[in-house]
Amino acid sequence: MKKVFVSGTYDILHAGHVQFFEDAKRLGGHLTVCFASDEVLKMYKGREPSLPADNKKVLIGSLSCVDKVVSSSDLHPIFDFITHLKNEKPDILAVTEDDKFKDKKKDLCAQLGIEFAVLPKRNLATPVSTTRILQHLAGKERVPLRVDFAGGWLDVPRFARPGSFIVNCAISPLVSSDSWPYELSGGLGGSAAHALLAIKNGVSSELNLGVGWQDPAVIEETGLCVWRSGKKPVLDFKMNPDILLGGRMLIFYTGKGHYTPDLAKLKRDFDLICRAGKTARDAVIKSDLSLLARAISMSYRAQLGEGMEKLPDFEHCLAKKYLGGGHGGYALYLFADKAHRDRASKRKGTKKIEPYLKGETI
Numbered sequence: 240m241k242k243v244f245v246s247g248t249y250d251i252l253h254a255g256h257v258q259f260f261e262d263a264k265r266l267g268g269h270l271t272v273c274f275a276s277d278e279v280l281k282m283y284k285g286r287e288p289s290l291p292a293d294n295k296k297v298l299i300g301s302l303s304c305v306d307k308v309v310s311s312s313d314l315h316p317i318f319d320f321i322t323h324l325k326n327e328k329p330d331i332l333a334v335t336e337d338d339k340f341k342d343k344k345k346d347l348c349a350q351l352g353i354e355f356a357v358l359p360k361r362n363l364a365t366p367v368s369t370t371r372i373l374q375h376l377a378g379k380e381r382v383p384l385r386v387d388f389a390g391g392w393l394d395v396p397r398f399a400r401p402g403s404f405i406v407n408c409a410i411s412p413l414v415s416s417d418s419w420p421y422e423l424s425g426g427l428g429g430s431a432a433h434a435l436l437a438i439k440n441g442v443s444s445e446l447n448l449g450v451g452w453q454d455p456a457v458i459e460e461t462g463l464c465v466w467r468s469g470k471k472p473v474l475d476f477k478m479n480p481d482i483l484l485g486g487r488m489l490i491f492y493t494g495k496g497h498y499t500p501d502l503a504k505l506k507r508d509f510d511l512i513c514r515a516g517k518t519a520r521d522a523v524i525k526s527d528l529s530l531l532a533r534a535i536s537m538s539y540r541a542q543l544g545e546g547m548e549k550l551p552d553f554e555h556c557l558a559k560k561y562l563g564g565g566h567g568g569y570a571l572y573l574f575a576d577k578a579h580r581d582r583a584s585k586r587k588g589t590k591k592i593e594p595y596l597k598g599e600t601i
Contacts (some may be wrong), residue, residue: 240267240268240269241266241267241268241269241272241330241331242268242269242270242271242327242329242330242331243263243264243266243267243269243271243329243330243331243332243333243356244268244270244271244273244320244323244324244327244329244331244332244333244353245259245260245263245270245271245272245273245332245333245334246272246273246274246275246319246320247273247274247275248274248275248279248280248283248284249272249274249275249295249299250275250280250284250288250289250295251289252289252295252298252299253500255360255362257304258273258360258361258362259335259358259360260272260299260302260304260305260331261304262333262358262361263304263333263356263358264304264305266331266333267305267330267331267421267446268429269307269567270304270305270306271305271306271307271308271309271323271327271329272299272305272308272309273308273309273310273311273312273319273320273323274292274296274308274309274310274311275310275319276292276310276311276314276319276500277292278311278314278504279311279314279315279316279319282314282315282316283317283447284300284317284437284439285434285437285439285443286437286438286439286440286443287437291360292310295310296310305389309323312326314429317340317343317344318343318344318535318550319403320346324347324351324353325351329353330353330354331353331354331355331356332344332347332348332353332354332355332356333356333357333358334355334357334358335357335359335360336354336357336358336359336360337359337360338357341357353578356441360367362487366567371481373423373549375492375509380415380416380558381413381414381415381418382413382414382415382432382436382458382459383409383410383411383413383414383458383461383595384409384410384414384421384427384428384429384431384432384458384484385407385408385409385410385427385428385453385454385457385458386407386408386410386427386488386490386562386571386592387406387407387453387562387563388406388407388408388519388531388534388535388536388538388560388571389404389405389406389515389516389518389519389534389535389537389538389560390403390404390405390406390466390468390513390515390519391405391451391453391480391512391538391563391564392451392503392507392509392511392512393405393451393468393509393512393513393516394452394453394456394466394468394472395449395450395451395503396446396451396469396470398451398509399468399469399511400468400509401469401471402464402468403467403468403513403516403517404455404465404468404475404517404519404520405451405465405466405468405516406463406464406465406466406516406519406520406522406534407453407457407463407464407466408462408463408464408480408483408594408595409455409457409458409460409461409462409464409594409595409596409597410427410488410592410593410594410595411592411593411595412592413595414429414432414436415436416436420590421569422492422496422568422569423492423496424496424497424498424567424568425562425563425568425569426497426499426561426562426563426564426565426567426568427490427562427563427568427569428450428453428454428455428457428458428563428567430444430445431444431445431453431454431455431458432454432458434455435455435458435459440458441454441459442455442456442471442472442568448499448500448565449500449503450499450500450503452471452472453466453472456472458472460474460477461504461596461597462477462478462479462480462594462595462596462597463477463478463479463480463482463483463523463594463596464476464477464478465477465478465519465520465523468516472555475520476523477493478523478526479596480558480594480595480596481526482522482523482526482527482528482531483495483528483593483594484594485576485577486576486577486578486580486581486591486593487528487573487574487576487577487580488571488572488573488580488592488593488594489553489571489572489574489575489580489583489584489589489590489592490562490570490571490572490589490590490592491550491551491553491569491570491572491586491588491589491590492568492569492588492589492590493550493561493567493568493569493570493588494567494588495567495568496526496567496568497563497564497565497566497567497568498564499563499564501564502564502566503564505545505546506545507541507544507545508541508544508545511537511540511541511544512538512541514533514537515535515537515538515541518530518533518534518536518537519531519534519535522534528557528573528575529557531558532557532573533558535557535558535559535560535571535573536558536559536560536589538560538561539558539560539561542560542561542565545565545566546566547561547565550570553572553583553585553586554582554583555574555575555579555582556572556573556574556579556583557573557574557575558572558573559571559572559573
């Protein structure tokens, strides 16, 4: 009787897992299933486990096709089961055809003298994934991106300044795992949105990249937000984005992407950035679009001083600036009314955006 071994995170058991177990069992007479321990799950997926480990063991073990259930034997994001392989000496290690690490696992099997089997995915039930289930439960099947008006970089812990502010706003169209109607590396908070869609801790993900927390903070909060500069997100206050309603914003893609962590070490005028943040905060308090335009222009002046190229002019534009780390990606253009915004939107590379507030139709 051949012994078969399979491994995976199996954070929430679903029909795809069961079908894989059944197919693996047919390769031999005994099936051992190894699921990721809490520590390995956090390392690999960057999120907390959905079920306690003892619950997973009971659920998987209740399947008639499963003969033995074990948890990770090693603290490794890929090979968390090597000690089990060496101890149990299975005849076959089986993986699914979409396993991202199947080549590495094949090499491991060759070293250990274990037969390696790749099984096709049989979608006898509606295809689903643990991430999709968690997205649905968390209400994060679609999330907004964001535009930042002023105070950028003051959310990076090492650049934080007491008494300073970051002002930003969530935007639509929304994005999802299947729909991303924007250019990548655009300075709209895309990496944070990807983390949130993967049900990871967005703030931790961004800080681990060496950048700031403002993107996941406003994407989760939504609306027009003023944040206090500091090591962690602290919301000073939030407003309905009324001053931005009715076609006031346009983004323009500059033609090249950017990677914010690479820009963090550049020299920049933090005094001017702080003044822009405070001006933007006053603008939000007073619901003053002209004052917000002034703050955006101050931010743009700081960006030019940092060495960014001048942005093209749009007729009747109140203010403009690069988004995110700048030096590429999208630029924001602010208009006094929809007519002028829509006229400017005829230019190639532009995209109309609207402020987004969760639970509101705007």
